[in-house]
Amino acid sequence: MTPERAQREQNIRDAVCQIPAGRVASYGDVAKLAGLPRGAREVGRVLRELPEGSDVPWHRVVNSKGDIRLALDSPAGRQQRDRLRAEGVVVDHGRIAMATYAWRVDADLLVWGMPPR
DNA sequence: CTGATGACTATAG
DNA sequence: CCTATAGCCATCA
Secondary structure (H helix, E strand, O other): OOHHHHHHHHHHHHHHHOOOOOOEEEHHHHHHHOOOOOOHHHHHHHHHOOOOOOOOOHHHEEOOOOEOOOOOOOHHHHHHHHHHHHOOOOOEOOEOOHHHHEOOHHHHHHHHOOOOO
16 A cells, blocks of 8 residues: 555545535545546545445545435445435436536536635 | 546536 | 447456
């Protein structure tokens, strides 16, 4: 494990931790926030490797279309759906309305000069 | 080095 | 909505 890799992974986890409850962000958005503009796939890998019981809110990460990418009939998939609903996010057939729930990092940066919260 | 892989994404039909 | 295609890139056998 190179230090660079450990650092990238930490940056990714930190970015995910910035997503507010009740909002979601895409893998690509998280990658951008972590300073890896083309690292969407790596975000997916890091989340996949999170230890069980991690505090990182991985359930707030979905694909750019707003779809939960984990199998809905899997334990993890159901957990993602349930956790999001518990935060007030409407999940319909594994899909989330990004127009409503996407965490608009760029917009907040433009208006406030910093991410929300 | 090479090829396969994938919790990705954009675009086209 | 669906499929196909291409681009992407770290990681691994």
